[in-house]
Amino acid sequence: GTLTPAEISFLAENNMITIIPRQSMDEVELIGDVIPNLRPMRRMEVPLWVALILKKQARCNVVAPEWMSETNLQIAYKDEAEHMDRFSHLLPWEWTETGELILSNAPDDLSSPPHVIRNLLRDIREVRQAKVRAGIKIFTHDFLQMDDVGAMEMNEIRPFATMVINKLR
Template sequence: MNGSNHSASGPLTPAEVAFLCEAQSITIIPRQRLDGLDLIGGYIPPFHPPQRTTIPLWLALLLKRQRRCNIVPPPWLSAPNIERILKIETENQNLFCSDLPYRWLETAELLLEAC
């Protein structure tokens, strides 16, 4: 017994889902120069403002909290795209629009909370 509240084959907890979402890449605009970082997941090249770069979401959220970068919202999170998807799903009750990425809700929540 591992002391966990769920079995290894059970559903993921919200914290586990958030952890998985934070591994995906996102584009940022650095606010200041930062040296490159050697991370377990790979090398992050140096930041040169205002040059955009792609980094893991967890790092983008950390740098955003420290006011060291701005996060570029993904295109699927734009207001026109969300309105388009809402219209498609409203007009077709039995259809779920596949234009959204996997775990879109959790990712959107992480991004919107960071703003």
């Protein structure tokens, strides 16, 4: 089977992200990790899930990843649209999930208006889905190029791709 979008999003929350704490906080020891001492106005790397909790408590600002800037998303969109034979390498593995989590929980921390970022992410996703649909038509028994496909995209096509490969085998 496949994972649900919520499960993929949950897994993406383990990615590290930069925050700017608003107040001090002592180190917190967790089962699998340690959240370091937080000092105001000093950038720190923490898992995304920690950043979202601190953001909800108004204890930090989230620094959006560089790839989420309006300029970089426009470049990624242009790259996707101009090269219909491949996927852009400008986006990380969990770009869809990370983008949605930040847009939902920290829209005020983005350098551009959230609706602009959301629209660019949607446009990129539509172009990439068109590439996936076109790529599925040319499956062969010995070749399937999936370079730079994201986690959510891979999960969406997994059942169909598995079925096709099994039939080809």
